[in-house]
Amino acid sequence: MSAVIHESDLNSEAHHHGPPTGFKRWLYSTNHKDIGTMYLIFALVMLFLGGAMAMLIRAELYMPGLQIVNPDLYNNLVTDHALIMVFGLVMPAAAGMANWMIPMMIGAPDMALPRMNNMSFWLLPAAAILLVSSLLVQFIPGTGTPVNTGWTLYPPLSVQVGLGMDLLIFSVHLLGISSIMASINIVTTILNMRAPGMTMMKMPLFVWAWFFTGLLLIIIMPVLAGGVTMLLFDRHFGTSFFDAAGGGDPVLFQHLFWFFGHPEVYVLLLPSIGVLGMVIPTFSRKPLFGYKPLVYFMGFLFALGLIVWAHHQYTIGMSLGATTYFMIGTILISIPVGLMIFNFIFTMWRGSMTFETPMLFAIAIILMFSFAGVTGVMLAVVPADLQYHDTYFVVAHFHYALIPGAVFGLYAGVFYWLPKWTGHMYDEKLGKIFFWWTTLSFNLTFFPQHFSGLAGMPRRIIDYNIQYIEFNQISSIGAFLFGLSHLLFLYIIIKTVKGGEKAPAKPWDGAQIGTPGLEWTLPSPPPFHSFTTPPEVK
Amino acid sequence: MSEQQQQGVTKKNTRTVRWMLLLVVGMFGFGFAMVPLYNLLCSVTGLNGSTTGRISESSFTKSDVDYSRTITVTFDSTINADLPWEFRPLIKKVTVHPGEFRTVKYYVKNKSDKTIKAQAIPGITPWQATSHFHKAECFCFTQQTLKPGEEKEMPLRFVVTKDLPQGYNTITLSYTFMDTDRSKLKTVSHVPSTHKTL
Numbered sequence: 001m002s003a004v005i006h007e008s009d010l011n012s013e014a015h016h017h018g019p020p021t022g023f024k025r026w027l028y029s030t031n032h033k034d035i036g037t038m039y040l041i042f043a044l045v046m047l048f049l050g051g052a053m054a055m056l057i058r059a060e061l062y063m064p065g066l067q068i069v070n071p072d073l074y075n076n077l078v079t080d081h082a083l084i085m086v087f088g089l090v091m092p093a094a095a096g097m098a099n100w101m102i103p104m105m106i107g108a109p110d111m112a113l114p115r116m117n118n119m120s121f122w123l124l125p126a127a128a129i130l131l132v133s134s135l136l137v138q139f140i141p142g143t144g145t146p147v148n149t150g151w152t153l154y155p156p157l158s159v160q161v162g163l164g165m166d167l168l169i170f171s172v173h174l175l176g177i178s179s180i181m182a183s184i185n186i187v188t189t190i191l192n193m194r195a196p197g198m199t200m201m202k203m204p205l206f207v208w209a210w211f212f213t214g215l216l217l218i219i220i221m222p223v224l225a226g227g228v229t230m231l232l233f234d235r236h237f238g239t240s241f242f243d244a245a246g247g248g249d250p251v252l253f254q255h256l257f258w259f260f261g262h263p264e265v266y267v268l269l270l271p272s273i274g275v276l277g278m279v280i281p282t283f284s285r286k287p288l289f290g291y292k293p294l295v296y297f298m299g300f301l302f303a304l305g306l307i308v309w310a311h312h313q314y315t316i317g318m319s320l321g322a323t324t325y326f327m328i329g330t331i332l333i334s335i336p337v338g339l340m341i342f343n344f345i346f347t348m349w350r351g352s353m354t355f356e357t358p359m360l361f362a363i364a365i366i367l368m369f370s371f372a373g374v375t376g377v378m379l380a381v382v383p384a385d386l387q388y389h390d391t392y393f394v395v396a397h398f399h400y401a402l403i404p405g406a407v408f409g410l411y412a413g414v415f416y417w418l419p420k421w422t423g424h425m426y427d428e429k430l431g432k433i434f435f436w437w438t439t440l441s442f443n444l445t446f447f448p449q450h451f452s453g454l455a456g457m458p459r460r461i462i463d464y465n466i467q468y469i470e471f472n473q474i475s476s477i478g479a480f481l482f483g484l485s486h487l488l489f490l491y492i493i494i495k496t497v498k499g500g501e502k503a504p505a506k507p508w509d510g511a512q513i514g515t516p517g518l519e520w521t522l523p524s525p526p527p528f529h530s531f532t533t534p535p536e537v538k
Numbered sequence: 539m540s541e542q543q544q545q546g547v548t549k550k551n552t553r554t555v556r557w558m559l560l561l562v563v564g565m566f567g568f569g570f571a572m573v574p575l576y577n578l579l580c581s582v583t584g585l586n587g588s589t590t591g592r593i594s595e596s597s598f599t600k601s602d603v604d605y606s607r608t609i610t611v612t613f614d615s616t617i618n619a620d621l622p623w624e625f626r627p628l629i630k631k632v633t634v635h636p637g638e639f640r641t642v643k644y645y646v647k648n649k650s651d652k653t654i655k656a657q658a659i660p661g662i663t664p665w666q667a668t669s670h671f672h673k674a675e676c677f678c679f680t681q682q683t684l685k686p687g688e689e690k691e692m693p694l695r696f697v698v699t700k701d702l703p704q705g706y707n708t709i710t711l712s713y714t715f716m717d718t719d720r721s722k723l724k725t726v727s728h729v730p731s732t733h734k735t736l
Contacts, residue, residue: 112547112551112554113551113555160619180562183558184555184558184559184562187554187558188551188554188555188558191550191554192547192550192551192554193547218558218561218562218565219561219565220565221562221565222562222563222564222565222566222568222569223565223566223568223569223572224569225566225569226566226568226569226570227569230569230570230573241573243716244659244714244716245618245656245657245659245716245717245718246657246718249576249577249580252572252573252576255572255576256569256572259572317665319665319666534543
């Protein structure tokens, strides 16, 4: 299909065309594997950028009082750390894995819309540049206050801050367009590009997870785009969507934001659940327990996730009926999530388990994500939430949900598929060191924040009462160790890309057990064009 | 893949993408549809505490007054951001019977050397009382323009209807004056200069 055809000696399979050479290979790429690689590299860069901001935040919080940054810049860092980790790290990394794996799993030659795939990736660097400029523009005099709103961008503050906000709004627009296009592409691929015989109910769990993720993104992203567009209009064109003086209501923005924001949690979580559905059967050497129920639970989660958003807004003064509805809906979510976790545990039950790095991450996710689930139920309960609202308890809760729930799931995926992507085995010993280092330091960072939060330490404030010093110092030391562990992660990846033990087509014994797709029938690394003739699935 | 199969898939893809794009456009529209829907919801339920517009006093009769109940209405005032106005109720608290009209006054003064136009935003606590609190005359119905140093007393004529549910005996009416010129807000620095470290 490629217009530019070069014979490449990189490719051992003579009847396949090699990739075009030079920068054009990447800039004009329509190949799902190359675009997947670019997504993953972009996510890795963003991981270090967002991580650097987190390090700066934790360094500032090592002591009460002001040491390194001023309060506005601090809050700007909090804002950008969140946006970069959500839109820059987790979503692109998950999209990169979808690009790499979904066509290979379902036996498609490529994504359904290869050119749109190229565009949805190349919007991301542009969005990242805008996002970083929104942080840097405050150092030019006359551009107003930094974006000190937090990632929720609540008006009226977000209407008042300076030029950085406009850049941020455009960045969110680009990020939204990019992920809508990527989602349309993925959903279309899943619906139409499956090999003959690959029915929906034969698809690997990862593909199902991305099917729901894609649909969620298509539903929620336009609402966020609409919300920030109204913000832009309020800022510059004299409208009063959120301005009480003109008859608007700032609370409306909160509803629009969280209509997007809450399902977004499942957008971040579901791809990792999909990875768990691949990793756990492989290393337990047992088929996935309850494949069909797992698919239904994901569907249930998808539906429930869309209708419980206002549990982020208990303190705005909703009626008793509304808060009760949102409380019960939120607690209901623990049912499908809990059932998923039990399915994974039953998959491991009496399996012949081995503990390679992806499996270690999978087990850690089940433990730590359940912990986030428990604090989540606490936060869902209205009378308790009024106490926890906007404290470090919430910070601890969502970091336990998103780091194990989303980021560790991606790490499990990276270690699981790295041999397939690169053709080399990663260094298992280093992988295990990375696992223990990152898991322990993660807990050291965020576990104490439950206590400082319950004791009343508010979030998004640069200074704190001296009674919280010990908790914050433990947190900061943990955070520095956590940050440092990622240098090892980078080293392992570079080492694996450059060389190492040759990986067979099926690098894991148990890889073909359970509900895998066709990815293991291809050599490692797979040829540049795979499944140009559709395989038959029996 | 044969040419024919390829065409079939392309056709199917086009159809799927069309449905997806329709969903995207629909959800973008849904976001904007939330604006009137939300306002409708609030005016029906009184959720956000914003009171209803002007009512006509002549539609009330003596039989609408419930002398057996007494309601305490307290008055509150706030200045938003850095609006250089002084603003306070002349009486902090009145007691009324449901159905009885009462007039109170607020005092306002422009302390700056510029003419400023501002809008008062009402809020009622508890919000359940919102739909039972009505105004025949209010300075919040229009924007108020004050010349430099100008001061005035502004009337507010209100009634609490007798269908106010039992158990609500104190109602707080709060007004916030907001500058209508939002461009001024962006020049406000939120950080004291002593806090600049970087």
